Amino acid sequence: MILIKNIEYIKFAMFFIFMAAASVSDIKTGKIPNRLVLTGGIIGIIFTIFFRTDSNGLGMIWVIAWMIAELAILFGYGMFGFMSMGDIKLWMMATTFITLRYSAMGMVIGELLLIAYGFVKHKKYIPQIGYPLAPFMTVGMIIVEILRFINVR
Numbered sequence: 001m002i003l004i005k006n007i008e009y010i011k012f013a014m015f016f017i018f019m020a021a022a023s024v025s026d027i028k029t030g031k032i033p034n035r036l037v038l039t040g041g042i043i044g045i046i047f048t049i050f051f052r053t054d055s056n057g058l059g060m061i062w063v064i065a066w067m068i069a070e071l072a073i074l075f076g077y078g079m080f081g082f083m084s085m086g087d088i089k090l091w092m093m094a095t096t097f098i099t100l101r102y103s104a105m106g107m108v109i110g111e112l113l114l115i116a117y118g119f120v121k122h123k124k125y126i127p128q129i130g131y132p133l134a135p136f137m138t139v140g141m142i143i144v145e146i147l148r149f150i151n152v153r
Contacts, residue, residue, distance in 0.1 A: 019142070026132040045096045049067075091137065102144050111140070
């Protein structure tokens, strides 16, 4: 059990590093590098397949099948044009680390933070300009992960 808890901390640190790097890139360039997302996704898949602690006893095949289904759902969401594909790719990478359920909770928190930021920055009106979503997404998902670590669900 101690080994699993230590691996959870390592997984969280890796997740935070990849999300923070994507946020910095999104703020500076307005783009999230594909190599960063691909590398993070592969590492997230490895952590999830071999060290998933909330799989409820599911075998490795079911964990992989469920992860593919989660990623397909997000890809379909992106194909409707609700979000930019860069943000969808980052969300897909986050899903490989923390599952679709928790990443969706983080997205809701991140979107609410983005809306609040827009209201605070532009008190009278909100212009039709785009803000980078990755930093808000990162904060939202980190909040969800911290709550998971202290067992508040």
